[in-house]
Amino acid sequence: EIVLTQSPVTLSLSPGERATLSCRASQSVTNSLAWYQQKPGQAPRLLIYDASNRATGIPARFSGSGSGTDFTLTISSLEPEDFAIYYCQQRDKWPPTWTFGQGTKVEIK
Amino acid sequence: QAQLVESGGDLVKPGGSLRLSCAASQFTFSDYYMTWMRQAPGKGLEWLAYISVSGNTIYYADSVKGRFTVSRDNAKDSLYLQINSLRVEDTAIYYCARNLNYFFDLWGQGTLVTVSS
Numbered sequence: 150e151i152v153l154t155q156s157p158v159t160l161s162l163s164p165g166e167r168a169t170l171s172c173r174a175s176q177s178v179t180n181s182l183a184w185y186q187q188k189p190g191q192a193p194r195l196l197i198y199d200a201s202n203r204a205t206g207i208p209a210r211f212s213g214s215g216s217g218t219d220f221t222l223t224i225s226s227l228e229p230e231d232f233a234i235y236y237c238q239q240r241d242k243w244p245p246t247w248t249f250g251q252g253t254k255v256e257i258k
Numbered sequence: 259q260a261q262l263v264e265s266g267g268d269l270v271k272p273g274g275s276l277r278l279s280c281a282a283s284q285f286t287f288s289d290y291y292m293t294w295m296r297q298a299p300g301k302g303l304e305w306l307a308y309i310s311v312s313g314n315t316i317y318y319a320d321s322v323k324g325r326f327t328v329s330r331d332n333a334k335d336s337l338y339l340q341i342n343s344l345r346v347e348d349t350a351i352y353y354c355a356r357n358l359n360y361f362f363d364l365w366g367q368g369t370l371v372t373v374s375s
């Protein structure tokens with residue numbers, strides 16, 4: 150089973166600052182990695198798929214990079230609405246299972 | 259606009275059962291694989307079950323295998339999750355989501371299941 154480890158657990162930043170979130174896989178997932186944003190009381194929202202492709206309607210300040218085992222989600226300049234929890238996610242091919250990282254909370258400093 | 263709406267969550271006693279539903283609208287439901295996931299209070303996301311377009315291929319997380327049953331009715335644009343032998347640790351918000359390849363591009367708002375005596 151592939152395990153996803155996100156770091157840091159919490160990121161305390163101010164609006165306008167750059168956020169860099171990490172997701173490390175226990176074995177290679179090639180570029181098959183997605184990122185989601187979840188705000189309190191809401192369902193998760195797809196941000197990034199295939200490691201670097203923004204989903205429909207996602208602002209350009211969100212970008213993803215990486216391949217293999219190391220991935221990064223970058224928010225270039227934090228807006229007030231970006232303070233949330235972010236999860237990375239992948240799928241094991243066999244047996245088919247879908248796993249998430251434990252999440253990184255981006256909070257207002 | 260494509261939408262998923264879950265229902266059926268409730269307060270139930272340990273050992274009880276529930277059937278959750280997920281109604282799809284504004285997209286061709288029968289074209290998509292579907293998934294159930296859950297999130298315990300204050301915790302992360304856990305994948306539970308996957309069902310193919312036809313319903314012939316189904317996968318479950320080990321943590322729910324034997325107690326949870328996923329099904330779908332393409333004629334009704336609906337996805338279901340039958341949950342039996344409920345445990346306190348099943349308390350969570352349950353989400354349905356649309357599968358696109360390996361990721362989930364559309365989520366419902368969730369339905370709360372609380373298991374308590």
